[in-house]
Amino acid sequence: MTTVEPGPPTRRDSGWTSAARGLRNGVANASRIAGAGLVRMGGAIAPVTGVVTPFGRIALASAAGALVLAGVLGWIEFLFLGATLLAAVVLACLTLFGRAQYRVEIGLEPARVVAGERAMGRMLVTNAAPRRSAPTRMELPVGAGVAEFRVPSLDPGGGREELFAVPTARRAVIPAGPALSVRGDQLGLLRRTVRWTEVIELFVHPVTARLQPSAAGLVRDLEGEVTPVVTDNDISFHALRAYEPGDPLRNVHWRTTARTGTLMVRQFEETRRSELVIVQSTDAAHYASDDEFELAVSITASLAVQVLQDGTTMHAVTDALRLRTATPTALLDDCARIEPVAGVHPSLRELARAQTSRLAAPSVVLLVAGSMLPVAEFRGVQRLFGADTRVLAFRAEHGARPGIRSAGLPVATVGRLDELPPIVRSVRG
CATH class of the missing domain: 3.40.50.410 (von Willebrand factor, type A domain)
Incomplete structure (x- = not known):
């Protein structure tokens, strides 16, 4: 059997390869440009789409589906359903207009408690606008729950104080906040929130037992415990020995050296801080x-x-x-x-x-x-x-x-x- 070796690529084959490579690169570049454009578009329309709740998306999808079915099948019932849902969304949009100016303060009293003790929170809402504010709803996440407060219309500089209890049955770090003002319709189709405060924390400490002094540490030394380890540099004197090259001269005991005629240095027992x-x-x-x-x-x-x-x-x-x-x-x-x-x-x-x-x-x-x-x-x-x-x-x-x-x-x-x-x-x- 004769084996035929593949010959070098022809000029036509090279042209097809280059064209395919260029097509792939063009598709990749177009994909990147389209992806970047979608990202920028998503960021631009996020403030608009972000106010639509999941229930609102269902309502819009249902309205679109009902109108399509009404056009295809000619059923007036689907036309009425789609128009009603769209009207509800349009009316819900009207509830989002308006801008409030508040000063909101939240505090916890006390900020640290032992598990089982009572802890209270306080939220103060003040109208900082030069005109009377519209009624609004405030939400304050506390731990795993959310406290809701109805804030009435306030005069310029007027305030509303709300108190709330914080559950402290178990040891935990309980976040409170941020305080949010909420605008939206009663059906929950649209929802716009404004953040007014940062998150603060309530520390619920564990219950502790009172122990006798020095009992927990099981150590009794205040300035160091003497150990059997002998060292050349410490404060507890142990003995004298003959000088060796490298020993610090400050440890030389000159009186003994003068008496014996031999350089003698101090040794110490090592002391350790507990x-x-x-x-x-x-x-x-x-x-x-x-x-x-x-x-x-x-x-x-x-x-x-x-x-x-x-x-x-x-x-x-x-x-x-x-x-x-x-x-x-x-x-x-x-x-x-x-x-x-x-x-x-x-x-x-x-x-x-x-x-x-x-x-x-x-x-x-x-x-x-x-x-x-x-x-x-x-x-x-x-x-x-x-x-x-x-x-x-x-x-x-x-x-x-x-x-x-x-x-x-x-x-x-x-x-x-x-x-x-x-x-x-x-x-x-």
Whole structure:
């Protein structure tokens, strides 16, 4: 069998290839130009199309369909239906005209509460126009809901104050706002809103237990704890030794050097400032219920607040957050933001490794998790840190009897928040 090799392309073939390539490029350029034009057109007509509600789009589509059917089939009923729907949309357009000038202020009192406490909000609407305003409707999103207020006609400089309650049954950060004035028809075909304020937040802090001073931190040093590590530069004197090249001259003990005839330098015992780390797992798989998760957050907040009040350097971390520890208020604000997550870290050990890798070696590590986390995972975290680090675990188990099990690592079971103070005292001892 003879194989025929393809010959070089003819001039005619090259011409067809170039023409096809040019056609493709032309189509691509035309598509890009058309796409950019549609985008600009969409941006230009967005203020118009944006006022049409989903129900309004259904009404317009139904009107168009009814008029087409009336023209094709000659049915007067469809003509009447289409004309009625179009008339409703036209009349709805009349409700959109007009421009209000308001000053709107919203506030929350107080701005921070503990879960279960009462919180009230206030909205003040003032007519800033030189003429009397028309009645309007104001909407104020609060959390997952929307509060609606009817604002009557106001004289120039006149105001209307509205009060509203904010639900604070559970720990959360509840956004309030922005305040919107709404113009539209009663059927809900068209809707135009104007934004008057920014969003403000209400912090609903977790419930905390009051712990005894120094109980939460489980550390008792104020100016440093002496360790067995010997160093050449610290404040706790240990012993003298012979001078070695490179030793700083400021550590030379000249009196002993003069007596012995040999350069002698001081040695010191290393002192360490207490540093505590709280690690809370927020993986939803580690908790049997939402109440158990809230109990764990309250345990973390209670321990952290007392540690800060004791003046101990502290870091608090979760799967998704590194809590601020500058002040107890900032810490509780961040505790209000803690939410369950799923699969961020494969284990508690990996969580502790990832979130503490850039921190200084801690004196104490406190672990907080739920009842669905095996106790063996707590022990896995213990092996991350050196022998000088004390590791304690708190296991939230809603409704369980309190207790402390210790098999190389103290694991305290907390069934109710009011059981935390005696448990901390027991662990400390």
